[in-house]
């Protein structure tokens with residue numbers, strides 16, 4: 001292949017580059033050593049490492065407690081400011097609540113909340129208590145919530161009354177590990193039994209807390225992600241990950257103390273935790289958190305009024321802004337912005353360039369995934385951008401394009417060869433396992449590489465270009481969706497005999513979830529049944545995961561071993577070549 005894109009390279013001017021945390025990419029790579037990357041992090045007084053101490057306690061101890069740490073913008077016009085000292089004190093209280101209820105170190109604290117202050121206190125307080133934080137996306141329905149809390153053997157759930165009633169109450173008794181449910185945001189007069197009022201408990205708790213002496217290799221976080229088969233995977237991350245969050249926050253997002261930083265990702269997903277909580281706080285920046293969903297003018301108003309300097313968002317949101325048009329952006333003063341970055345799905349070159357047109361600066365794409373815990377490949381502020389490319393590896397990260405055949409992995413060094421994107425293990429935020437699935441974890445590694453499951457190419461200048469997923473996982477609006485989880489929910493409908501789920505291209509969300517269903521004997525396809533199956537799936541899975549569209553089929557293509565061939569469903573749906581059908585049931589081999 002010749003060039004990956006006909007788009008013109010965006011050259012970075014020297015003054016911009018000189019001012020950046022990373023001014024010279026080659027030099028930064030040559031000088032970098034993970035052992036020094038955490039030099040600004042102090043560790044716990046007396047030994048140990050705890051994310052919460054690095055995020056808030058350290059700043060307070062160093063006399064920076066009065067700085068703004070979090071400005072929360074409510075759905076209504078309300079706003080609330082938290083200094084570093086406030087976050088430190090209130091998260092101490094949260095940790096105190098856990099301790100008072102006898103929650104032991106290592107216990108898993110799940111959080112099912114929108115972007116409200118209680119979520120941030122819960123995350124920091126959980127780490128302070130030596131417990132493990134696991135955030136869930138608030139748009140999950142009861143099934144995804146239940147599956148993740150079962151796999152994670154949740155001991156504590158932090159949520160609100162409405163979510164508890166809708167998504168948890170019906171099955172709570174079937175999860176014996178769950179010993180404490182903390183409800184934030186007040187309770188109704190007829191609050192359900194067996195819950196604790198978090199606001200009241202926080203009001204009674206003490207400001208001081210003796211932080212747990214966690215070690216770098218102690219588990220801090222479980223982030224759930226999806227694969228092609230089986231249940232969701234709980235990726236395990238340790239306190240040491242904070243070193244990578246801090247370093248990449250500086251090198252890629254160019255964060256500095258007192259920056260006004262807005263990460264639009266929800267903490268229910270890994271970006272919203274690594275860069276929506278940990279990285280900016282360890283650097284001492286002020287974070288903007290908006291409770292609302294996307295709305296273009298609201299977002300521009302936030303950029304203007306809050307004087308946001310660094311903005312980290314996602315391709316789906318950028319495409320929605322593009323639809324609204326450039327003129328709307330120009331009504332607002334976004335001149336405080338000095339860096340815009342994007343992650344989570346392919347960022348089309350048009351979107352990178354639209355940034356220039358609308359905001360006077362390009363969007364900087366970067367790549368990583370739940371398992372890597374932090375940014376791995378990026379367009380750095382001081383580096384030329386090739387629109388459509390994910391950029392180059394973060395200093396300290398060794399990437400390659402490989403072909404895997406069994407346990408044999410061959411590196412493809414020729415420019416623009418398509419292969420699997422692989423990384424040499426060893427960066428601090430690398431996941432340390434999938435909960436209860438050692439074999440699945442082991443299979444991610446071969447020949448000294450971590451294999452990412454993404455197909456990519458590298459050009460002669462060392463820039464990486466995303467090609468696609470190597471598996472059947474769906475990326476919709478930046479959220480990774482496992483087809484198996486959706487198929488299982490569809491199968492629960494009394495009319496459904498079998499189900500296959502794929503991602504189909506969507507101009508805004510990247511991909512949309514589409515289901516194919518074969519009915520049981522005695523049921524006939526109808527619009528009413530279609531709506532009923534979709535409606536039930538949405539109720540069980542929630543809007544983040546449920547299929548948007550559904551087609552009936554007399555039967556679904558299966559391999560001889562009985563697996564539904566999603567690849568073939570997709571090829572037929574999109575009119576693509578059907579490829580190798582030798583394993584298809586009923587086809588000549």
Ligand code: AMP
Pocket residue numbers: 225270342343344345346347365366367368369370371390452453454466468469475478479480
């Ligand atoms: P998640 O684990 O949910 O963060 O999803 C990670 C996956 O999202 C990656 O393995 C890619 O398939 C996709 N992804 C993330 N960032 C990018 C990007 N900049 N370009 C293309 N795909 C991306």
